[in-house]
Amino acid sequence: MRRLFLLWAACLGCELRPQLAGREVDLSELGKRLRPGFLLGAATSSHQVEGNNSNDWTDWEETSFEDGRPHIEDGSRSGLATDSYSRFEEDLQLLRRLGANAYRFSIEWSRLQPEENLWREEVANRYLQWAIELRQAGIEPMVTVHHFTLPKWVAARGGWESDGTLEHFERFASRLAGRLGSEVDLWCTVNEPNVQAVQGYLLGIWPPGKQSNRDTALVMARLIEAHARAAKAIRAADRQDADHDGKPAMVGLAHHARIFQPATGSALDASVAALTDDFFNETVVRAARTGRIQLSVPGQLDLDKEVPGLLGSFDYLGLNYYTRDHVRADLSDPSFSHQYVPEGRPRNGLGWDIYPEGLYLLLRRFAREGLPIYVTENGIADNGGEQRPTYLAEHLFALERAASEGVDVRGYFHWSLLDNFEWAEGYEPRFGLFRVDFDGPERTRTETQAVDTFRQVARNLGLSPAP
Amino acid sequence: MGALLCLLLATSPATPELLLSHEGAMGLGLSGVGYTHGGGRWGDLSLERVVSARLVFERFLRGLTADASLGQSLPPLGGGVAPSTSLSLRAGYTGERFSLVGGAVGQYSLSAQPRLQLLPTFRAQLRLGELSFVAGVFxxxxxxxxxxxxEVGDFGLGYVAPMGALVTGRIRLAEHVGLEATALAFRLANAEVAMLTISAVAGPRSGRAGGNR
Incomplete structure (x- = not known):
């Protein structure tokens, strides 16, 4: 019977779901089939780790919703975070301990340019020094230009609701690429445009806390346009080929994609899952493919806009993958949709479905765009650290399988190097390969079990983790 | 007097035949739901089991119509859509040339949240000579x-909104028994739904040409 179904599915052109769960992953082999030069690393973002920032998010952390609930669930503030701005050397040792050959970090715009006409050269120098030290350690830096936070002066002028922000961001990207281009070749313009738009403008749980379908679509469109402008600026400013591969700049963005699984065989469930997928997963890649931003909010917005420079602005696609949502049409819900994880599914500390098959499916899917892919984020909230080794191994297994089937995937960045400030969830969820003691002023880093897994894969790739 | 009237109605050879009559059906099928993306598609397949019945009162409360359909959707491959059960209950009126029923369809899945999905459902049918027009919502x-x-005779061809088609066909097996196939497929934005069921049907007119829709 199963064969009959497989045949029927093949006739319909459906790509059937692989079964990876429960499969024993041979750690001694994991990674050996990946291409030479594959980047194996970890990722962080400035606001989540640097500490002592002053931006639109720090304002948000200090205020509350109208019903009195704090904007950050556990009532915390980013504050000192992991103090990584002052402890970069320490973090570099962690990367060496992992055997990583790549590190994705972001630049804090508000630190470099706290006011419109103030550029802090000493900050630029520090970021440049990080890139130099990484490269000296054999670690390729991938620099994210915008990872959710804005300087207060930009936010005060409308943030991503304003076209003026595009101008400011383009100038910032240009200047940054000019300063860091000698050491940085891998650029990630914008992190997760869809997530920022949905959290900040649809759900209203991130700054600026709005709830508007129209604004959600407009902001998402503007963030994609910001990518196009930044890509052009970076390519113009970064003329130095730091890694001598013939390309001074590889520019892309980090796209957050999820699996949207229809809950049942109901036509309504399938329709709602399809529409959700199209908006959340497809808008960015369609923009990359066509050079057009196409978004529709029935009755409010019908956007089909060609953006100059968007076509061809992607040298690679960054994929941030974490989980799968089951989607049930629910006419009693204003969004007509309810997303959930069924009982019995393995979950992470935030209740997200652990579904490594999803990474395989998305890699196969996005490979059709003809762009190299970097997995720019993948990780698990796991406070005890027991789930992370398996999570890491299973997702790398999924990646390796996709690669073996011809997907041009060139890197994997685990989220995250360290426990950090997890936005609206505060410090409760722990995503780090290294646990951080947030109670102590030293912010002591401690290995979790997954470090051994990571090191083994690094060795299989021919890398040399520090003892 | 009333009893006499009933007797006359019951025995009168001149009583015109209603558009529909009693019928029961039991069938099996396959369904697929999914969606397209960037040139590819993801989908889930299910085995369908369907039992349905229609009652058309021909004497007492002549024309009163009730139909019920119970379906089970069983995915054979794990990890995707969950099994579910659907029940459609409708009531209405059937005349000599038309029929109209309305009600609700509920779909229940133990592991879904929410478990129950409830929708209105309608079906209207009009016969003009040899041709029948059927319109349905959910x-x-x-x-x-x-x-x-x-529909003409034993075959029907339909449009499914917003973009799709529906085909039905029936072959007679015996005086009161037939075999009916129904296939539908449609796209809604990037969603795709397809279903094929083959049912044995039985009723007073189920084996009649053009007989009992």
Whole structure:
């Protein structure tokens, strides 16, 4: 019977779901089939780790919703975070301990340019020094230009609701690429445009806390346009080929994609899952493919806009993958949709479905765009650290399988190097390969079990983790 | 007097035949739901089991019509859509040339949240000579959002909104028994739904040409 179904599915052109769960992953082999030069690393973002920032998010952390609930669930503030701005050397040792050959970090715009006409050269120098030290350690830096936070002066002028922000961001990207281009070749313009738009403008749980379908679509469109402008600026400013591969700049963005699984065989469930997928997963890649931003909010917005420079602005696609949502049409819900994880599914500390098959499916899917892919984020909230080794191994297994089937995937960045400030969830969820003691002023880093897994894969790739 | 009238109605050879009559059906099928993306598609397949019945009162409360359809959707491959059960209950009126029923269709899945999905459902049918027009909203246990079908004799061809088609066909096996196949497929934006069921049907006119829709 199963064969009959497989045949029927093949006739319909459906790509059937692989079964990876429960499969024993041979750690001694994991990674050996990946291409030479594959980047194996970890990722962080400035606001989540640097500490002592002053931006639109720090304002948000200090205020509350109208019903009195704090904007950050556990009532915390980013504050000192992991103090990584002052402890970069320490973090570099962690990367060496992992055997990583790549590190994705972001630049804090508000630190470099706290006011419109103030550029802090000493900050630029520090970021440049990080890139130099990484490269000296054999670690390729991938620099994210915008990872959710804005300087207060930009936010005060409308943030991503304003076209003026595009101008400011383009100038910032240009200047940054000019300063860091000698050491940085891998650029990630914008992190997760869809997530920022949905959290900040649809759900209203991130700054600026709005709830508007129209604004959600407009902001998402503007963030994609910001990518196009930044890509052009970076390519113009970064003329130095730091890694001598013939390309001074590889520019892309980090796209957050999820699996949207229809809950049942109901036509309504399938329709709602399809529409959700199209908006959340497809808008960015369609923009990359066509050079057009196409978004529709029935009755409010019908956007089909060609953006100059968007076509061809992607040298690679960054994929941030974490989980799968089951989607049930629910006419009693204003969004007509309810997303959930069924009982019995393995979950992470935030209740997200652990579904490594999803990474395989998305890699196969996005490979059709003809762009190299970097997995720019993948990780698990796991406070005890027991789930992370398996999570890491299973997702790398999924990646390796996709690669073996011809997907041009060139890197994997685990989220995250360290426990950090997890936005609206505060410090409760722990995503780090290294646990951080947030109670102590030293912010002591401690290995979790997954470090051994990571090191083994690094060795299989021919890398040399520090003892 | 009343009893006499009933007797006359019951025995009168001149009583015209209603458009529909009693019928029961039991069938099996396959369904697929999924969506397209960037040139590819993801989908889930299920085995369908369907039991349905229609009652048309021909004497007492002549024309009163009730139909019920119970479907089970069983995915054979794990990890995707969950098993579910659908029940459609409708009531209405059937005349000599038309029929109209309305009600609700509920779909229940133990592991879904929410477990119950409830929709209105309608089906209207009009016969003009040899041709029948059927319009339905959330017909076929909710799987066809809206359709308009033209039927001639034992065959029907329909449009499923917003972009799809529906085909039905029936072959007679015996005086009161037939075999009916129904296939529908449609796209809604990037969603795709397809279903094929083959049912044995039985009723007073189920084996008649053009007989009992």
């Amino acid at each position: 017909d076929y246990r909710g799987q066809a959002p809206a359709h308009l079908t033209f």
